[in-house]
Amino acid sequence: MKRNQLLKESEWWVEEAIITEAQREKLLEHYPEKQYKPVLLTFAALFIGLGFLTFTASNWSYLADWGRMAVLLLSMSAFYVAGERVYKKKSARVGSSLILTALLIFGAAIFLVGQMYHYTAFSASPFLLWSMAATGLYVVMREGLFYYAAAVIITVGQIYSGLVFQDFYLWLGLLLLGGLGWVVYETRSLAFAGVFAVSYYIQALVLVFSGGYPYYWLIIGSMALYIADDLITQKGQTRIWKTSAVVFMFAVFFLQIFFLGDGYAETLTESSLYFFLIWAVLFVLAVVRSALSTTNYYWIDLLLFIPVFRFPSGDLFSLIVLFIYAVLWLVSGYQQEVRRWVNKGTAAFLLTTLAAYFQLAWDFMDRSVFFFVGGLLLFVLSYGLEKKRRSFRREGEEQ
């Protein structure tokens, strides 16, 4: 209920002697007036900052080195000081956007000063310093904005490291796990955990592909996050790390259907001993965890952690696992009457069918026949599934 609505209604409640005036005031306290958010002011601050920066940038070459240094240092300090003042006395929002601008100037300054004074970087260390400043700001101010800034800088830095140096920059990875991971653990914020997961998977991809490790190490990465989810979730909250791990592994399986063809799987199984050791430990943990869980159905998700590349014709095997996965969720969804599971199963089933169709029919069918038959197949499938889903919903409503 909105405050305004409550304000009117409760007046009437008092008149009718349902509640007393004191109770009314107490109730209203629970619906505080929405704070006026000065969006325009934030934009004004950002525009002034940007205008200043572009002005400096266009006149950059006319400035002597010390002049550039002065411009960078003065503008950065000015934005920090102004931001802190405004944050404390006027508006947290405008204040933090001013401080964010200062943080951006700091990042630009690292690169510009580095260029001015001929520093050559052999790693993504400028990004490490920059993201440390952002993390520090979060720790001091506890403003979500700086958590996101830190996550973005860390992730971009890692991608940069992968692209430019073909190398995973360990310190950025550690800052994500130890720094931002700690923040997620402490705050239990769903949004923080989601952003963490995105950065985690991007970094895992950089680590595996720039290091030239076999792709199956990604399975370990997502399993670790799947299990770590228990550390950060509270009762009744969406299990975002678990979900992200499942989605990620579904994507991996989806790709496996296409590239785990003949011959490739064999090259992968060499030197996979360490993988299987770690995998076994994590898998046992995950099984124990799902056995302890109150719903007896979460073990279905564990199907996606099966290392199918180990088996001959892993592409076909991936396809079978995905079909089993989809059907199991569909069946248990209908049995237990959980609509979420039915939806999940339906989506998985459609995607798997699509992949199967592409994999099996692409090579020997005429292209137009291929798309035509595929369209028909999807049409029939979605009709059947939708019909089942509707009848299921009706039953649910009748009960």
Place this chain on the structure above:
Amino acid sequence: MKQRWFYGLVSAQILFLLLMAAAYYAMDMVGEKVVLKTAPVDPRDPFYGDYVELGYEIEEVPGEQWEEQGAPDRGEKVFLLLEADEEGIYELQKAGSERFDSEKGQVVLPARYLWEDERASIHHVDIGLNRYYVEENTGKMWEQGEERLVTIVLAPWNQKKIVTLE
């Protein structure tokens, strides 16, 4: 928000940038001077308005001076061992991924690996000093292909800069 911590963090950032600059000026006092010969660079006109594009002889490492089997990845850190000849010009002794011990009259210069020219058996590296900023519109005096001597200074903390171009 703890004000003291906030300003501590801001000061640390300012200090860091100042140190970056200070290190550059301190190099003149504590750094080692090294004279290098330029090599012709790829662009026909090495002059870009306000800077000259420079290449160095030592950036082309012949196969026999390459201490390693195979080539590292692009962007990987490599080291060059240089030694002064009678005229005081530094020439390449050997290069590889491991840091060399230098004797008197020798310096170790870190560089970034670029690519291998397998036909000519040359490893191309980048010492990161390929731009020399000159005053605007004086660049026409830099002729292509002319050999020049560049004096650089090398700090113990691996920073380096160009001092003069003759």
